[in-house]
Amino acid sequence: MNGTIKISDKVYYVGVNDRDTYLFESLWPLEKGVSYNSYLILDEKTALIDTVKETKMSEFFNKIRSLLNGKSLDYLIINHMEPDHSGSIPELLHEFPNIKIIGNKTTFQFLENLYKIHDNFQEIKDEDVLDLGQHKLKFYLTPMVHWPETMMTYDQTDKILFAGDAFGGFGTLDGGIFDDEVKIDFFEDEIRRYFSNIIAKYCPMVQKALNKLRDANIEIKIISSTHGPVWRKDPNRIITLYDKWSKYETEKGVVIAYGSMYGNTEEMADYIARKLAEEGIKEIKVMDVSKTHISHIINEIWRYKGLILGSCTYNQGLFPYMESLVQWLAHNNIKNHVLGIFGTYGWSGGGVSTLVKYNEQMKWPLVYQPVEARLSAKIEDFKKLDELAKAMAKEINS
Structure with a gap:
């Protein structure tokens, strides 16, 4: 046959x-x-x-x-x-x-x-x-x-x-x-x-x-x-x-999607992931927007309630692969998620502030104030990342 x-x-x-x-x-x-x-x-x-x-x-x-x-x-x-x-x-x-x-x-x-x-x-x-x-x-x-x-x-x-x-x-x-x-x-x-x-x-x-x-x-x-x-x-x-x-129903877990040119924003992403684990979050997905196709990142975001976006500043704006992701999120009007934002900048900002601007369209609740480090995270920045992770874990476990 x-x-x-x-x-x-x-x-x-x-x-x-x-x-x-x-x-x-x-x-x-x-x-x-x-x-x-x-x-x-x-x-x-x-x-x-x-x-x-x-x-x-x-x-x-x-x-x-x-x-x-x-x-x-x-x-x-x-x-x-x-x-x-x-x-x-x-x-x-x-x-x-x-x-x-x-x-x-x-x-x-x-x-x-x-x-x-x-x-x-x-x-x-x-x-x-x-x-x-x-x-x-x-x-x-x-x-x-x-x-x-x-x-x-x-x-x-x-x-x-x-x-x-x-x-x-x-x-x-x-x-x-x-x-x-x-x-x-x-x-x-x-x-x-x-x-x-x-x-x-x-x-x-x-x-x-x-x-x-x-x-x-x-x-x-x-x-x-x-x-x-x-x-x-x-x-x-x-x-x-x-x-x-x-119905936009989600599972308990957090996606950390980041864009990093020289590893400094990536270091912050890994630090947050560890702090989330210490807070009892077992489903944690750390995803590099430069290496992981947006299709797979979207799939994980759809699954889990928590999303933490991190971006370096690129040409006084958002890292291009990260911009593609947040454009998609803003366009598709996804609901029932909570958000954290972090990133780095050099001589001028633009990455974190652009993420904040996109969230004005998305209207997702921010669990904590955006954390932005100059070139690389210092002691005071890591303390803020601690608070970001704790606030996200509290939302996920509530």
Whole structure:
């Protein structure tokens, strides 16, 4: 069957792995790749749910042809139009010219603008149902999770939620595709990285989508996302995590992110970390913004309540890699964190004062006054860092 896998009696996984792409969306590192998940339903009518990136079409089409075994492909259901899931559509229409494209009004606007496709549209509205024979598919519009056209498809027969990008994450599916077949802690971390990097700005819309599913009172036995594992053992686990993350709920712990040119700001970061440990904080992440990609720093910040930012002064301003991080934080309106600030300067300031200015946008509570040392920390500066660490620990442990 060319690597196709049964999800249920008539539902098959026809997704592919991508170990070639280095940066997702040309931004986020894919050290362990990513999967593009697509699903084929073989009923009286056949339906393909989402496609894959255009660079992976050959393997994808081989799986579809093998399963169809000469049958026609009747429907293409598009839950999400981002090109990593829609890039194969033009070629799919060339191979199956009579296919009906199922989507909402906004889906078709994207199809026209991205691929100049104008025909064979069958528009659905919220909670419409498509009858395939044994399988009945119900559609739930979930706009801005995380594009305007996003929706979810619910198989009423097998209780499968085809969720689009929701509940998905980075990482290839190396043999196992189900949550009970893979190292789930790895995927949980990579799903949070995906969420915090890509979907985080739209937390209110995620909550709205989750509430829509709750209000619909549907039984969900399996969650099939367009990235990452298929959740058949414990789909409620990933729903609970999404609910937690989109409510900005955090864990006890502190991220210390710093930018240092010659080690003086780094020395202050390590000193704070030690003092936090002495205060009983066990989850401490010290991260150099020059060496650690912002994607991983964001993931840890999303997880833990405490954040301490440290920067040297660079050209009378903020260290550039640190500025990228705080720009992202300010833009995405993250809540439920507490903040500490420290840094160094030489003949003029600019690093610490710029961090303070960014926090005027972020509006995070400062646990202690910013600590700024000239060139390197002196005895009086370390005393202030002691107080900063104590104040942060008190907030975390409260």
